[in-house]
Amino acid sequence: MSRTVSSWILSSARNSVVLQGKGRLYSICIPNRNKIKWKLVFSKTHLYPAGSCSLDNTFSLKKAFRHTSTEEEHFSFQLSPSQINDILRAGELSHKILDLNGKNANSVLRFESNQLASNTPIEDRRSAATCLQTKGMMFGVFDGHAGSACAQAVSERLLHYIAVSLMSRQTLEEIELAVECMKPVLPILQWHKHPNDVEYREITSQYFENLRVYWQHLLDLDTEPGFSLEEAMICAFKRLDSDISLEVQAPQENELMRNIALQVAFSGATACVAHIDGVHLHVANTGDCRAILGVHEEDGTWSTLPLTRDHNAFDEFEIRRLKREHPRSEEKTLFVNDRLLGILMPSRAFGDVQLKWSKELQHSVLENSCDVEALNIYQYVPPNYHTPPYLTAEPEVTYHKLRSKDKFLVIASDGLWEMLSNEKVVKLIAGHLTELNVQKPQLAFEKPVNLGYMHSLLLQRKNRAIASLDQNIATHLIRHAIGSNEYGEVDQEKLAAMLTLPEDLARMYRDDITVTVVYFNSETIENYYRNN
Secondary structure (H helix, E strand, C coil), rough: HHHHHHHHHHHHHHCCCCEEEEEEEEECCCCCCCCCCCCCCCCCCCCCCCCCCCCCCCCCCCCCCEEEEEECCCCCCCCCHHHHHHHCCCCCCECCCCCCHHHHCCCCEEEEEEEECCCCCEEEEEEEEEEECCCCEEEEEEECCCHHHHHHHHHHHHHHHHHHHHHHHHHHHHHHHHCCCCCCCCEEEEECCCCCCCCCCCCCHHHHHHHHHHHHHHHCCCCCCCCHHHHHHHHHHHHHHHHHHHHHHHHCHHHHHHHHHHHHHHEEEEEEEEEECEEEHHHHHHHEEEEEEEEEEECCCCCEEECCCCEECCCCCHHHHHHHCCHHHHHHHHHHHEECCCCCCCCCCCCCCHCCCHHHHHHHHHHHHHHHHHHHCCCCCCCCCCCCCCCCCCEEEEEEEECCCEEEEEECCCCHHCCCHHHHHHHHHHHHHHHHHHHHCCCCCCCCCCCCHHHHHHHHHCCCCCCHCCCHHHHHHHHHHHHHHCCCCCHHHHHHHHHHHHHHHHHHHCCEEEEEEEEHHHHHHHHHHHHC
């Protein structure tokens, strides 16, 4: 991005004619307004009623260099390389699976993740956990809209619902007995979190009670064996969304908990969750997050294997599904301007009860739960709203049996896919792996190893400047997503401009971006096929 283009961004934001929307000003000079998922009162009006709990300060990525408004007098797009790195790397998370006695039986080698905010606060969330009572690991990316509340709740709860769905009857009975006897409960998940990841601590006990009601329901089913993995994921998605809906309808004496329940139910979130157990990979997707595999073919080339479909107005299957579920008289109003009912980009999501409940239920809940100010925020009936529900959280589940040539899995919110194609993402990761291997010194120790030899290895590593490359692949992808020029190269000036865009303009040019890359252990996968 040249200085001319950088100046154009600022001057167009300050001087352009604006169109008055419902709660947001839409500038006619912005090239792609379709990136904005919601165009309701939620955008400009504060989503949280006075006195309620807000998530505004719970995920604070580096903001020291970001402007708050295009009206600032001293406005600059300039950032030093170190400042750029500080911002890009603030949300980095990585975890390597322990190799016990040189025998790592886990098909996951390691994972690397990162986030970059466009909204303030960021509306994306992510989760990663190891299942302790069942087998496997789970990774999730959650893209919130109309606020971060729903994505926050789903990121905390969904993996627990999936894990419980997979438990044997005996394990569920042991956990229920422990709760009844007020004894410590067996841990269900081992979380792998970033220090900035937060929880709704004030409502954790209610979340646990509703999870308990769910496993009690599973025990009442009296079925053994339980769900298949696909059934477990579908059931968990649908049950959590049902609980989110019921929690806001239940009477709450605590004002804080009532406000959180309202925020969660009336905002929304898409979700993409992968469960990996040995060579068995299941991906459940609701909405427009996306998962792909990077495949290293025998001839040395790389290919892409999509594992999800984007659930939106551009997907023929989704259009046909919704037309089947609603009268023919509504065919022309189901999707308006490529949005569900003219409002929402994804056609599947958690929360968003204003697209699921009847008008009467919405009115009843809001009348009983809200003061006048909150009522003005939440009370909105979309046009052509005749036969709800129009939205579902039911996921599509894809199964893939991992092969040794499947090298990595990428799960990301649509903020990445709007900027980079599937093929470009795989190409960037493959190139990054090659570059890391080239720069990485071969640590073939001579015997005996002495301090002088170790010192020479350290100098060798330093001289090859390995530290100059993004060690976290998710950071590498985000850097290219927002900073690449027309030749596919990172333009430092464009990168700086995109990172310093003020809060009132950033969302017009880029969305929140969340990326998790999971690397597979090819040796473990090969051993599986060798032994079976």
